[in-house]
Amino acid sequence: MLREITLGQYYPADSVIHKLDPRVKLVATLVYVVSLFLFKGVVGFAVITAFLVLAVKLSKVPFLYMIKGLKAIVILMILSALFNLVLTPGINPVFVLGPIKVYPEGVRMAVLMLIRLSYLIVGTSIMTLTTTPNQLTDGLETGLAPFSKIGVPVHAIAMMMSIALRFIPILIEETDLIMKAQMARGADFEKGNIIQKAKNMVPLLVPLFVSAFRRADDLAMAMEARCYTGGAGRTKMKPLRYGKADALAYIVLFAFLATVIVLRIFGY
Amino acid sequence: MSIIKAKDLVHEYIRRDEDGNVKMIQTAINHVDMDIEEGSFVAVLGHNGSGKSTFAKHINVLLSPTEGTVWVDGKDTSNPLFTYPIRRTAGMVFQNPDNQIIASVVEEDVGFGPENIGVPTDEIWTRVEESLKSVGMIKYRTHSPNKLSGGQKQRVAIAGVMAMEPKCIILDEPTAMLDPNGRKEVLAAVHELNKKKGVTVILITHYMEEVVDCDRVFVMDSGKLVMQGTPKEVFSKVEELKEHRLDVPQITLLAHELKEAGLDIPEGILTREELVEALCRLS
Numbered sequence: 193m194l195r196e197i198t199l200g201q202y203y204p205a206d207s208v209i210h211k212l213d214p215r216v217k218l219v220a221t222l223v224y225v226v227s228l229f230l231f232k233g234v235v236g237f238a239v240i241t242a243f244l245v246l247a248v249k250l251s252k253v254p255f256l257y258m259i260k261g262l263k264a265i266v267i268l269m270i271l272s273a274l275f276n277l278v279l280t281p282g283i284n285p286v287f288v289l290g291p292i293k294v295y296p297e298g299v300r301m302a303v304l305m306l307i308r309l310s311y312l313i314v315g316t317s318i319m320t321l322t323t324t325p326n327q328l329t330d331g332l333e334t335g336l337a338p339f340s341k342i343g344v345p346v347h348a349i350a351m352m353m354s355i356a357l358r359f360i361p362i363l364i365e366e367t368d369l370i371m372k373a374q375m376a377r378g379a380d381f382e383k384g385n386i387i388q389k390a391k392n393m394v395p396l397l398v399p400l401f402v403s404a405f406r407r408a409d410d411l412a413m414a415m416e417a418r419c420y421t422g423g424a425g426r427t428k429m430k431p432l433r434y435g436k437a438d439a440l441a442y443i444v445l446f447a448f449l450a451t452v453i454v455l456r457i458f459g460y
Numbered sequence: 461m462s463i464i465k466a467k468d469l470v471h472e473y474i475r476r477d478e479d480g481n482v483k484m485i486q487t488a489i490n491h492v493d494m495d496i497e498e499g500s501f502v503a504v505l506g507h508n509g510s511g512k513s514t515f516a517k518h519i520n521v522l523l524s525p526t527e528g529t530v531w532v533d534g535k536d537t538s539n540p541l542f543t544y545p546i547r548r549t550a551g552m553v554f555q556n557p558d559n560q561i562i563a564s565v566v567e568e569d570v571g572f573g574p575e576n577i578g579v580p581t582d583e584i585w586t587r588v589e590e591s592l593k594s595v596g597m598i599k600y601r602t603h604s605p606n607k608l609s610g611g612q613k614q615r616v617a618i619a620g621v622m623a624m625e626p627k628c629i630i631l632d633e634p635t636a637m638l639d640p641n642g643r644k645e646v647l648a649a650v651h652e653l654n655k656k657k658g659v660t661v662i663l664i665t666h667y668m669e670e671v672v673d674c675d676r677v678f679v680m681d682s683g684k685l686v687m688q689g690t691p692k693e694v695f696s697k698v699e700e701l702k703e704h705r706l707d708v709p710q711i712t713l714l715a716h717e718l719k720e721a722g723l724d725i726p727e728g729i730l731t732r733e734e735l736v737e738a739l740c741r742l743s
Contacts (some may be wrong), residue, residue, distance in 0.1 A: 325567065326563075354564070358605075377484060407559050410559035417551070417554075418620065419576040420576045421544070426576060427575050427580060429567075429584045430568070
């Protein structure tokens with residue numbers, strides 16, 4: 193039952209977007225998110241929609257597969273739309289029910305919020321769907337490298353992320369094993385309400401943590417034995433190199449950002 | 461020429477209570493002298509708690525001597541300046557195959573060591589390819605380590621050490637968690653490296669069968685070096701080995717019992733062929 197957990201949910205396909213440098217995709221996601229909060233009018237919205245549709249088409253990931261991600265946040269979306277609808281102040285209410293007054297501004301805000309949230313999820317999921325977790329950490333490490341000058345341990349963070357990704361399946365397997373061992377001795381993980389179930393998990397956590405710490409200790413020793421001393425003086429087996437497609441992607445990206453900003457200034 | 465030399469080595473694990481007072485001292489290695497020839501294949505035998513793993517960790521500077529000195533390739537391990545040069549000379553493979561693989565792709569894990577010591581990118585690729593070939597794992601270069609068997613994971617770990625081009629490789633019970641097939645795979649790979657590349661191999665183990673093909677065997681018990689010699693010399697002393705709570709290989713034991721029963725066959729028989737030959741010589 194624990195094996196169903198997937199992380200990073202990479203969707204393997206042979207597309208232009210898959211082949212882009214992970215740094216480009218990180219920047220693109222950032223630009224896209226910023227643009228979502230920048231646009232004001234219908235024209236801006238149309239430009240962003242065009243950009244999103246283009247990205248989805250190019251990524252070769254089925255659109256239905258992508259909007260699966262929306263399911264998880266449906267409740268959040270409905271709630272935030274509802275709050276915006278009811279709590280935005282205005283002048284001429286279009287709908288009154290007791291103390292609840294809905295203004296046209298509220299309707300506008302609610303619709304905007306719905307659009308923003310769903311676009312946010314679909315857009316960012318393009319990045320996680322087309323980039324392997326390893327590429328993502330690599331991209332983060334090189335992309336954030338300037339911050340190491342001001343004392344941010346960028347290399348250490350990236351290393352921790354990639355080790356965590358490597359050990360997730362191992363720890364899941366181990367949890368499964370401990371569960372089975374305890375079930376064999378009469379433990380019941382299925383019975384009772386949610387609180388009861390959570391309580392039943394406690395005896396699972398202790399051996400899991402003990403074993404995780406032991407693994408961490410072993411791994412640290414193995415890394416030291418292989419001359420690991422942190423980021424300084426390290427070379428890369430797979431260094432990130434920008435190609436022609438990446439340059440083109442950057443041009444498209446900044447043209448898009450500029451368009452959105454200009455449209456905002458003119459209020460479209 | 462000796463590549464590893466230990467002189468009067470003592471290591472104590474000191475356990476302290478909360479105030480920092482010494483609560484207990486456990487002597488894991490007790491005045492050991494050892495000399496390992498370059499290019500040889502040696503085994504260090506001993507049951508649990510004999511100090512064999514502690515000794516192995518001294519060669520890789522994961523532990524420092526409490527007393528005495530260890531030299532690896534002429535370098536004193538207690539000098540902090542030599543820590544990394546020594547770790548490049550002497551690579552180490554550990555017991556648990558899962559807990560020593562760092563990357564999520566086989567070839568990236570093999571490249572981890574060379575990356576750490578600053579090998580240029582192109583050369584990393586050649587080294588990774590070569591060392592994966594030398595352990596027969598080149599087919600799996602793009603696989604995830606999680607999908608490999610225990611023996612395959614250990615071979616990847618060995619390739620990871622080989623990619624750093626060490627003169628010597630220490631294997632700390634590399635087969636303890638493997639099934640018989642995995643055990644054979646790993647040993648075959650290690651023997652091949654020793655023969656073809658001339659890498660010195662130090663195998664820490666408690667499986668007697670793995671020791672038969674070694675050049676030299678060291679037996680440790682309660683932190684002391686109690687026996688040493690060729691496998692033949694060591695295994696001919698069946699009673700002495702039993703005192704150190706070690707068993708001899710089955711064939712050797714059989715030969716020993718036959719001799720005890722009055723047959724005229726030599727001590728220290730290691731393989732089935734040798735026993736057959738010795739038995740045929742009886743008239």
